[in-house]
Amino acid sequence: MNGFTYDLSTAPFVTKGKSRSITAENPTGAKGEGGKDYSNLGQGRKGRPCIRLKAGETVTLAQIDGTGVLQHFWITVTDKTQEKGFAASFVLRDLILRIYWDGEAEPSVEVPLGDFFCNGFATRTIVNSMPISVNPTGGMNCYFPMPFRKSATITIENQHAYDIGAFFYTFNYTLMDELPENTAYFHAQWRREHVTEIAKDYTILDNVKGTGQYIGTYLAWAALERNWWGEGELKFYMDGDDEWPTICGTGTEDYVGGAWCFAGEDGPESYSTPFLGYKFYKETAKIDPWYGHNVPMHGMYRWHLPDPIRFESDLKVTVQQIGHDHQGLFERSDDISSVAYWYQMEPHAPFPAMLPKEKRWPR
Numbered sequence: 433m434n435g436f437t438y439d440l441s442t443a444p445f446v447t448k449g450k451s452r453s454i455t456a457e458n459p460t461g462a463k464g465e466g467g468k469d470y471s472n473l474g475q476g477r478k479g480r481p482c483i484r485l486k487a488g489e490t491v492t493l494a495q496i497d498g499t500g501v502l503q504h505f506w507i508t509v510t511d512k513t514q515e516k517g518f519a520a521s522f523v524l525r526d527l528i529l530r531i532y533w534d535g536e537a538e539p540s541v542e543v544p545l546g547d548f549f550c551n552g553f554a555t556r557t558i559v560n561s562m563p564i565s566v567n568p569t570g571g572m573n574c575y576f577p578m579p580f581r582k583s584a585t586i587t588i589e590n591q592h593a594y595d596i597g598a599f600f601y602t603f604n605y606t607l608m609d610e611l612p613e614n615t616a617y618f619h620a621q622w623r624r625e626h627v628t629e630i631a632k633d634y635t636i637l638d639n640v641k642g643t644g645q646y647i648g649t650y651l652a653w654a655a656l657e658r659n660w661w662g663e664g665e666l667k668f669y670m671d672g673d674d675e676w677p678t679i680c681g682t683g684t685e686d687y688v689g690g691a692w693c694f695a696g697e698d699g700p701e702s703y704s705t706p707f708l709g710y711k712f713y714k715e716t717a718k719i720d721p722w723y724g725h726n727v728p729m730h731g732m733y734r735w736h737l738p739d740p741i742r743f744e745s746d747l748k749v750t751v752q753q754i755g756h757d758h759q760g761l762f763e764r765s766d767d768i769s770s771v772a773y774w775y776q777m778e779p780h781a782p783f784p785a786m787l788p789k790e791k792r793w794p795r
Contacts, residue, residue, distance in 0.1 A: 447608075448608070448609070449500075449606040449607065449608045450606065450607040450608070451604070451605075451606055452496075452500075452604075452605055452606070452607060453466075453602060453603065453604045453605070454493070454494045454496070454601075454602070454603040454605075455481075455601065455602045455603075456480045456481060456482050456483050456600070456601065457469065457479070457480055457481065460495075461494070461496065461603075461605075467479070481600060482598045482599055482600040482601075483599050484595060484596065484597055484598070484599070485527075485588065485590040485592075485595065485596040485599050486590065486595050487590055487592060487593060487594055487595050488590065488591070489589070489590050490587055490588070490589040490590075491587060491588055491589075491590075492585060492586070492587050493586045493587060493588055493601055493603070494584065494585070494586040494603045495583070495584075495585055495586075496580070496583060496584040496585075496603075496605060496607075497582070497583050498582075498583070498607050499580065499581050499582070499607065499608055499609065499610060499611060500579070500580060500584075500605050500606050500607040500608055501577050501578065501579045501580075501605060501606050501608070501611075502577070502578040502579075502580070502584060502603060502604075502605045503575070503577060503578075503604050503605055503606060504573065504574065504575050504602075504603075504604045505573070505574050505586075505601065505602060505603045505604065506571065506572065506573050506574075506600075506601065506602045507545065507549075507572045507599075507600065507601045507602075508570050508571050508572060508600045509523060509524075509527065509545070509570070509596060509598065509599045509600070510523075510596065510597055510598045510599075522554040522592075522789070522792075522793050522794075523554065523592055523596065524544065524545055524546025524547075524551055524554040524555070524556070525544045525545075525546055525547070525554040525789070525792045525793060525794075526544075526554075526590065526591045526592035526593075526789050526792075527544065527545040527546075527588055527589065527590055527591070527592065527596070528542065528543070528544060528545070528588070528589040528591060528786065529541060529542075529543055529544070529545050529548050529586075529587075529588055530542050530586070530587045530588075530589070531578070531584065531585070531586050531587075531618075532584070532585040532586075532587075533580045533581075533582075533583070533584060533617045533618075533778065534580060534581055534582040534583055534778070535582060535583055535585075536778065536779070538780075538782050538783070539783070540617055540618065540619045540620075540778075540780060541618065541619060541620040541621075542620075542621060542622065542783055542786060543620050543621065543622040543771055544622055544792060545572075545588070547622055547650065547652065547769060547771050548574070548620060548622075548771060549564055549566050549572040549573075549574065550564050550566065550650045550709070550711070550731060550733050550771075551566060551572070551731075552650070552651075552652025552729075552731050552769055553652055553654075553729050553731070553794045554793070554794060556569065556570045557711045557731060558704065558711075559704055559709065559711065559733070560704040560705070560706075560709075561704060561705065561706055561707065561709055561733060561735060562575065562706040562707060562735065562737065563575045563576045563648070563735055563737065564733070576618055576647075576773070577618075578617075578618040579611050579615050579616075579617065579618075580617070581611055581615075584605075586603065591789045592789075616643075616644050616645070616775035616776050616777050617775060617776065617777070617778050617780075618773075618774075618775055619772075619773070619774050619775065619776060619780060620771055620772065620773045620774075621637060621771070621772050621783050621784075622769065622770070622771050622786070623635065623636065623637075623769070623770050623772075623784065624767075624768065624769040624770070624787060624791070624792065625767070625768055626767055626791065627656065627765055627766075627767060628753050628765050628766055628767070628768055629765070630753075630763050630764070630765050631763045633664075633667065633750035633751060633752050633753075634750060634751050634752075634753060634768050634770070635748070635749075635750050636649060636651075636749040636750060636751060636770045636772050637747065637748065637749040637772035637774070638748045638749075639748075639781045640743070640746060640747040640748070640774070640776065640780070640781065641745070641746055641780075641781050642745070642746075642776045642777050642778075642779075642780065643743070643744050643745070643776060643777050644742075644743060644747075644774055644775045644776025644777060645736075645740035645741060645742045645743070645774065645775055645776075646668070646736060646740060646741035646743070646747060646749065646772070646773075646774040647735065647736045647737055647740050647741075647773050647774055647775060648733065648734065648735045648736055648737075648771075648772075648773035648774075649666075649687075649733065649734050649749070649770065649771070649772060649773070650731070650732070650733045650770065650771040650773075651684075651688075651730075651731070651732050651733075651751070651768065651769070651770050652729070652730075652731050652768070652769040652770070653684075653729070653730045653731075653732070653766060653767075653768050653769075654727050654728070654729045654730075654766060654767035654768075654794065655727065655728045655729075655730065655766055656727065656764075656765060656766050656767055657755065657764045657765065657766065658757075659755050659756065659757040660693050660755055660756045660757070661684075661728075661730075661753075661755050661764065661766060662683060662684035662685045662693065662730075662755075663683050663684070663752075663754040663755060663756050663761060664683070664684050664751050664752030664753050664754045665680050665681045665682060665683060665684075665687075665751070665752050665754075666679075666680070666681040666684070666687045666749070666750070666751050667679070667680050667681070667749070667750045667751070667752075668680075668741050668747070668748075668749055669746075669747070669748040669749075669750075670741070670743040670744075670746065670747050670748075671743055671744050671745050671746060672745065672746070673748075677750075679741065684732075684751065685710070685732075687734055687751075688708050688709065688710055688732040688733065688734045689705070689707075689708030689709075689734070690703075690708075690710050690732075694710055694712075699712075700712045700730075706735075707734070707735040707737060707738065708733070708734055708735070709732060709733045710730070710731075710732040711730075711731040711732065712730060712731075727767075729794070735773075747774070749772060751768075751770075753765060753766050753768070767794075769792075
């Protein structure tokens with residue numbers, strides 16, 4: 433009841449937690465310090481609702497000291513620049529979100545902004561899930577509870593070619609005296625293989641050492657070959673698994689709660705539910721002319737909140753690239769990006785180096 437629940441039944445219970453919020457109007461979250469800036473309407477009349485991100489700049493959005501839980505944050509950003517051209521297409525992959533817990537040197541969250549909110553391919557898509565909600569037009573919300581014992585630092589890096597003229601944000605959190613001993617820290621990691629290797633499983637997450645639980649996957653999957661692409665199985669190797677995993681699924685669309693190739697009468701059918709979703713790219717946006725041809729692009733998520741994948745010492749998560757045509761199953765190669773979401777006790781192993789922005793752009 434101090435910030436760890438989604439249950440409405442706890443709403444009437446008053447606790448000793450202190451509610452705070454960080455925005456451009458109150459960048460420190462300090463008590464009684466919000467909304468002091470001036471606009472043409474005078475002081476306190478929407479004087480500083482957003483910030484400008486200069487090209488190449490890393491900005492600390494929130495620095496919170498003490499013990500608490502980040503309960504919700506909202507971000508929106510213009511995907512337009514004054515300059516027109518190729519680079520202006522990829523704002524959501526050119527901004528890197530990082531979160532550090534308790535003064536750590538390496539981030540526990542390092543993900544391109546759009547992908548963190550299940551908006552891969554640098555394209556805005558509506559998402560209606562429990563922990564991630566993206567609403568018209570580009571209002572990105574996160575409800576994963578993110579506890580910290582000493583501090584939380586949240587930064588955004590602008591690797592875009594140009595300045596971002598309007599970046600809006602709100603971080604809502606609760607300060608408290610202490611956390612339960614078994615409270616783990618939130619982590620999220622992004623990966624991509626532009627062209628996957630034939631008959632080699634794509635790695636969603638690896639080198640996790642420690643105790644924790646895996647709570648979600650987002651996949652941005654561009655099908656580079658013809659025919660059905662989603663026969664690959666999700667695999668979870670945990671606590672010493674070597675050649676064979678403890679948990680193995682039955683297919684990619686099965687993993688996100690769909691079936692039979694998502695097939696409807698007029699093509700794939702999309703859906704977005706509290707824990708499972710498939711957002712077909714061409715349903716929500718036109719193919720960018722820079723792509724040059726119609727590469728089918730598929731965005732999907734699975735939240736393991738009711739059924740977390742628990743591990744005691746280590747974890748690795750992979751997915752196969754297997755297709756199906758008139759001759760049966762075949763090994764294939766696609767363009768896959770992913771975000772893995774999990775909780776674990778610190779310290780965590782360092783993440784792989786973030787790909788340069790040119791290697792993150794959809795092709």
